[in-house]
Amino acid sequence: MNNNTYAQTQLVASHLTMNYGTPSAHPALSDVSLQLSAGESLAIMGPSGSGKTTLLHLLAGIMKPTGGDVLWNGNSYAKMSDAQRTKLRRSDFGFVFQSGQLLPELPAIENAALPLMLAGVAPAEAKRRAQEWLVSLGLQDLLNRRPGELSGGQAQRVAIARAMAIAPGVIFADEPTGALDQRTGMEVMQLLTRVAAQQSTTLIVVTHDARVASFCSRTVTMQDGRLGDAGLASASAGASVAEEPANGVFTAAPAGVQGKVSVR
Ligand SMILES: Nc1ncnc2c1ncn2[C@@H]1O[C@H](COP(=O)(O)OP(=O)(O)O)[C@@H](O)[C@H]1O
Ligand SMILES: [Mg+2]
Numbered sequence: 509m510n511n512n513t514y515a516q517t518q519l520v521a522s523h524l525t526m527n528y529g530t531p532s533a534h535p536a537l538s539d540v541s542l543q544l545s546a547g548e549s550l551a552i553m554g555p556s557g558s559g560k561t562t563l564l565h566l567l568a569g570i571m572k573p574t575g576g577d578v579l580w581n582g583n584s585y586a587k588m589s590d591a592q593r594t595k596l597r598r599s600d601f602g603f604v605f606q607s608g609q610l611l612p613e614l615p616a617i618e619n620a621a622l623p624l625m626l627a628g629v630a631p632a633e634a635k636r637r638a639q640e641w642l643v644s645l646g647l648q649d650l651l652n653r654r655p656g657e658l659s660g661g662q663a664q665r666v667a668i669a670r671a672m673a674i675a676p677g678v679i680f681a682d683e684p685t686g687a688l689d690q691r692t693g694m695e696v697m698q699l700l701t702r703v704a705a706q707q708s709t710t711l712i713v714v715t716h717d718a719r720v721a722s723f724c725s726r727t728v729t730m731q732d733g734r735l736g737d738a739g740l741a742s743a744s745a746g747a748s749v750a751e752e753p754a755n756g757v758f759t760a761a762p763a764g765v766q767g768k769v770s771v772r
Contacts, residue, residue, distance in 0.1 A: 517543055517544070517545055518544055518545060518546040518580070518581060518677065518678070518710060519542075519543070519544040519567060519578065519579070519580060519678065519710065520542070520543050520544075520578065520579040521540060521541055521542040521543075521563075521566070521567060521576065521577075521578050522541050522576055522577055522578075522579070523539050523540070523541055523575065523576035523577075524537055524539070524540040524541070524563065524566050524573045524575070524576035524577075524578070525537055525538055525539055525540075525573060525574050525575035525576055526559070526562050526566060526571075526573050526574050526733075527574040534732055534733055535574070535733055536559050536562045536733055537559045537562050537563055537566070537573070537733045538732075538733045538734050539576070539734070540559075540563060540576070540733075540734065540735045541576075541735070542563075542567075542728065542735065544678075544710055544712070545710075546677070546708065546710055547705075547708040547709070547710055548710055548711075548725060548726065549701060549704060549705070549710070549711040549712075549713070549723070549724040549725045549726070550710075550711070550712050550713070550724055550725075550726050550727070550728065551713050551714075551715060551720070551721030551722075551723075551724035551726070551727040551728070552564065552712065552713070552714045552715070552727075552728055552729075552730060553715060553716060553718065553721050553727055553728070553729045553730070554716065554729050554730030554731055554736075555716060555731070556716065558730040558731055558732060558733065559730050559732075559733040559734075560682075560714040560715075560716075560730050561682055561714060562733075563714075563730065564680055564682055564712065564714050566578060567680070567712065568597060568601055568603070568678075568680045569585050569588075569593040569596060569597055569601075570597070572585075572586075580596065580600070580677075581677075583596075598623065598626050598627045598674075599627055599674070600676055600677045600678065601676050601677065601678050601679075601680060602623070602670070602671025602672060602673075602674060602676035602678070602679040602680070602709075603671055603679070603680050603681075603682075604664065604667045604668055604671050604679060604680070604681040604682075604684045604700065605667070605681075605682050605683070605684070606682060606683040606684065606686040606687050607660065607663065607664075607686070607687035609667055610655040610663055610666055610667065610670075611655070612654060612655050612656055613654065614654065614655075615651065615652045615653060615654055616642060616647060616650055616651055616652065616653050616654075616655075616658065616666045616669075617635055617638055617639055617642060617651040617652065618635070618638075619655070619666055619670055620638035620639075620641060620642055620666055620669040620670040620673055621634040621635045621637070621638035621670075621673070622634075622670065623670060623671075623673065623674050624637060624638065624673055624674055627674060634673075637673050638669060638670070638673050639651060640673075641668075641669035641670075641672050641673045642665075642666065642669045644669075644703075645665045645668060645669050645699060645703070646665065647662065647665055647666065647669070650662060659692075660687055660688045660689075660692065661688055661692040661695060661696055664684060664685075664688065664696045665696070665699065667684075668696070668699060668700055668703065672703055672707065672709070675707070675709075676709060677709065677710060678709065678710040678711070678712060679700070679704055679709055679710070679711050679712070680712050681700065681711065681712065681713045681714065682714045683714055683715055683716075684696060684697070684700060684713065684715075684720075685697060685715070685717065685720050686715075690719075693717075693720065694719065694720075697713075697720055697723045698723065700713075700723075701723045701724070711724065
């Protein structure tokens with residue numbers, strides 16, 4: 509579905525600083541630089557308030573930094589208009605958030621088809637592609653369920669289908685397991701990393717959970733708005749072995765979530 513089959517520097521953040529304008533001891537983000545290769549999976553870890561979501565939103569072009577810039581395949585966000593950045597987001601990026609991201613009045617299939625329609629794909633074709641993803645994520649019997657009739661894990665699968673359906677270059681996931689019990693969270697992470705790897709889609713996961721981070725091939729840690737370690741050292745794309753998280757407490761995907769995943 510996309511052609512990012514070889515490693516290349518795809519996303520470059522240089523010297524990002526974010527100051528929300530509120531009086532505080534330090535800015536939300538200070539001088540963060542980071543490079544990602546196509547197809548790489550990166551976990552951004554760190555405690556609450558350390559700047560993870562701010563960094564994710566800047567990388568995705570959702571908001572503008574106070575300083576610094578982001579390059580997407582060599583194209584500077586700072587040189588784009590707001591409309592151009594919005595268009596880029598809709599065509600090239602998929603998003604999975606903690607919860608509450610699906611429109612409650614729409615059935616799963618229409619929720620999953622929505623970004624395609626926003627990107628200009630005709631409704632019938634958008635629904636066809638959305639259905640393909642929902643089926644491949646085990647939701648074939650739930651296509652017409654509304655979000656209120658889905659479990660948390662099922663709703664996250666719909667969100668993954670919605671993100672993947674546009675064949676994005678990057679999936680941005682902010683605490684994608686934050687509202688799930690541990691087992692369901694690991695299942696969702698397994699699915700997310702599996703489909704991203706299958707499509708060579710770059711994956712950026714924000715989490716404060718080392719077990720979640722261990723599904724990614726590289727981990728960086730935020731602390732007080734700064735990047736703690738190895739931000740500039742780009743790991744080889746597609747590496748399957750998780751780096752040890754900074755706190756060293758967890759290094760492997762838990763047993764029991766490796767096989768076929770049931771819908772919970
Ligand atoms: N919209 C905002 N306006 C003002 N301050 C904000 C806003 N969003 C985040 N912050 C502040 O920026 C810092 C980093 O927040 P955030 O990026 O959400 O951290 P994390 O995702 O790691 O919890 C925190 O001090 C937070 O209070
Ligand atoms: Mg956050």
